[in-house]
Amino acid sequence: VSFGNYAVSLTLDCTGGAVKPYVVDNAVSIKPTVVYVSKTGSKTAPYDTPEKATDDLFAAVEAVAVPVDGGLGVVHVATGTYYRAKSAELLVARAICLVGDEGAGKTIFDGNKKGGQLLHVSHDDAIVEGITFDNAGSYSRVVWLEKGTIRNCVLANGNLNQTGGVLMYKGLLEDCVIRGCGSTDAGNNVEYANGGFYLRSGCTMRGCVVSNCTADCESAGAIDGGTVSNCTFVANGTCSRGTVELLSGTLA
Numbered sequence: 498v499s500f501g502n503y504a505v506s507l508t509l510d511c512t513g514g515a516v517k518p519y520v521v522d523n524a525v526s527i528k529p530t531v532v533y534v535s536k537t538g539s540k541t542a543p544y545d546t547p548e549k550a551t552d553d554l555f556a557a558v559e560a561v562a563v564p565v566d567g568g569l570g571v572v573h574v575a576t577g578t579y580y581r582a583k584s585a586e587l588l589v590a591r592a593i594c595l596v597g598d599e600g601a602g603k604t605i606f607d608g609n610k611k612g613g614q615l616l617h618v619s620h621d622d623a624i625v626e627g628i629t630f631d632n633a634g635s636y637s638r639v640v641w642l643e644k645g646t647i648r649n650c651v652l653a654n655g656n657l658n659q660t661g662g663v664l665m666y667k668g669l670l671e672d673c674v675i676r677g678c679g680s681t682d683a684g685n686n687v688e689y690a691n692g693g694f695y696l697r698s699g700c701t702m703r704g705c706v707v708s709n710c711t712a713d714c715e716s717a718g719a720i721d722g723g724t725v726s727n728c729t730f731v732a733n734g735t736c737s738r739g740t741v742e743l744l745s746g747t748l749a
Contacts, residue, residue: 528562535575584611597627608633665700698722716742
């Protein structure tokens with residue numbers, strides 16, 4: 498069976514009555530569990546081979562399916578810079594792995610200064626790996642990690658009154674670089690007004706580098722019930738409450 502959307506036809510044979518067909522259009526959708534993103538593909542849906550690859554990360558995340566027998570759907574992103582064409586966030590809300598095959602140094606998702614949130618990960622099993630997320634805009638956050646795992650990524654140049662870098666509610670941030678992010682609270686006492694990161698209970702940040710992050714009224718990063726371990730803090734700018742604010746949780 499080829500990939501695509503299919504109608505389902507149900508025929509009801511009522512005793513003593515007429516035979517009546519009932520058709521539901523697009524009732525079944527068959528999608529690939531592996532899709533591809535590149536600068537050289539033909540942009541042919543459903544992007545299930547490198548030759549058919551799209552250059553639109555939004556389209557690729559929508560096109561991939563989660564295997565019915567378990568495991569993750571996979572979106573392979575080839576070397577290149579991919580520009581966000583709209584202000585919507587890139588939402589990873591299913592059990593999929595979005596991976597830059599050549600690593601964050603060669604795979605870039607450029608927010609194109611559209612503002613708002615650049616990436617939102619909101620599934621326990623979701624993984625984002627090996628991609629640079631940058632240039633979200635003047636009033637923007639790079640990542641909301643609501644659930645899931647982000648690792649080996651560069652998260653750069655977000656600026657918002659509520660955490661310009663990474664806002665974490667749950668999940669794991671591992672071996673990432675957070676750089677050039679800021680919070681411009683300007684004395685308004687906004688919650689989460691930390692430049693680089695804010696962790697709530699249930700979050701872990703491990704082996705990361707936080708650099709050149711600033712906050713007008715709070716800190717480069719705050720731990721509010723989460724755990725930060727084996728992280729490095731370098732050249733973070735003016736922050737009224739220091740580099741890291743430990744409200745509760747663990748800094749090791």
